[in-house]
Amino acid sequence: MSGESAPAPKSVLARGLSLLDAFTPGEPELSLGELAARSGLPKPTAHRLLGELVDWGALERTGHGGYRLAAKLFRLGQMxxxxxxxxxxxxxxxxxxxxxxxxxxxxxxxxxxxxxxxxxxxxxxxxxxxxxxxxxxxxxxxxxxxxxxxxxxxxxxxxxxxxxxxxxxxxxxxxxxxxxxxxxxxxxxxxxxxxxxxxxxxxxxxxxxxxxxxxxxxxxxxxxxxxxxxxxxxxxxxxxxxxxxxxxxxxxxxxxxxxx
The missing domain is CATH 3.30.450.40 (GAF domain)
Structure with a gap:
């Protein structure tokens, strides 16, 4: 909630979830650097996982080189x-x-x-x-x-x-x-x-x-x-x-x- 960095999670699933959990209502768009810092992941690892999350539909890229949550998460939440x-x-x-x-x-x-x-x-x-x-x-x-x-x-x-x-x-x-x-x-x-x-x-x-x-x-x-x-x-x-x-x-x- 505070946006501060956290210890890097170990499993691949936990790493992906830590990237999603980095977003806050006040900051719906985050850069690669911000996501890496908040999740505690190295930038190359964060970049690879972000690409997979984009392909799956959990995230989408913005026109400013950042990332934001995508509609698939909203659909899942409604269920x-x-x-x-x-x-x-x-x-x-x-x-x-x-x-x-x-x-x-x-x-x-x-x-x-x-x-x-x-x-x-x-x-x-x-x-x-x-x-x-x-x-x-x-x-x-x-x-x-x-x-x-x-x-x-x-x-x-x-x-x-x-x-x-x-x-x-x-x-x-x-x-x-x-x-x-x-x-x-x-x-x-x-x-x-x-x-x-x-x-x-x-x-x-x-x-x-x-x-x-x-x-x-x-x-x-x-x-x-x-x-x-x-x-x-x-x-x-x-x-x-x-x-x-x-x-x-x-x-x-x-x-x-x-x-x-």
Whole structure:
């Protein structure tokens, strides 16, 4: 996520995957040198593997001598059953939330120390924000990410702290103690709030979506301009949407088999 170099992986498959993993939402195009440095591979090895990834369809060359992810990866991603079924179940509730709020609406799932956006509906009257479907952002400064931290247990919190609480804006919480207190308030109110912690002027509020057995599997959020977003009204709306999606997921999930 930070773009720093890593120890070179040993197997051919791991080397190829390390090249794909070097890309970030903020840097969709990378040069051979950047890819070699981030993957820890020698340039000749990286160049050979990049050629094979281009031939297979995972990457494509740009007009500037760089590389970017190609459509084949997107097609494969759309077939992941867990996320595809979640998006299909969530879409009616997200559309309703978008109509009533007229703001940007997200559906996200946890991805280690990041929140991964699996659906985004842009509001008809809302501001443009940098999130995108398939994009990842740090958990500590996003409303959906705070949902996963608040109900994710000590291990997830520790991994996020160990990864570094990067400061994205002047209001980003970067001290573990302050973040812990913020997550306690999140659990108390049942909602996570991001007050200009990921982007200046942007505020978001999110609620947890639970699976059949009570575990938090996703988060639904509303994001808009800080000066205009009504947190009380949006909080009520996003909790209702998350609750309705939770109920729908429980109806569609078979019960656990009894022991014995």
């Amino acid at each position: 992941v059953p867990r996320y595809r079924m979640l998006r299909e179940a969530a879409l009616p509730f997200l559309e309703g939330l978008q109509r009533t709020s007229r703001e940007n609406v997200h559906l996200a799932v946890p991805d280690d120390v990041c929140t991964l956006f699996v659906e985004k509906l842009s509001g008809s009257e809302s501001m443009v924000i940098r999130s995108r479907v398939g994009g990842r952002m740090p958990v500590h400064c996003t409303a959906t990410g705070k949902v996963f931290l608040a109900w994710g247990g000590r291990d997830r919190f520790r991994r996020a702290v160990d990864a570094g609480l990067a400061r994205l804006t002047p209001r980003t919480i970067v001290l573990p103690g302050l973040l812990h207190k913020d997550l306690e308030r999140t659990r108390e109110r049942g909602l996570a709030i991001n007050l200009e912690e990921a982007e200046p002027g942007v505020t978001a509020i999110a609620a947890p979506v639970r699976g059949a057995h009570g575990e938090v599997v996703a988060a639904v959020s509303i994001t808009g301009h800080t000066r205009r977003l009504d947190l009380d009204r949006c909080g009520t709306a996003v909790q209702a949407a998350a609750g309705a999606l939770t109920a729908a997921l429980r109806r569609d999930t078979p019960p656990r088999p009894r022991a014995g």
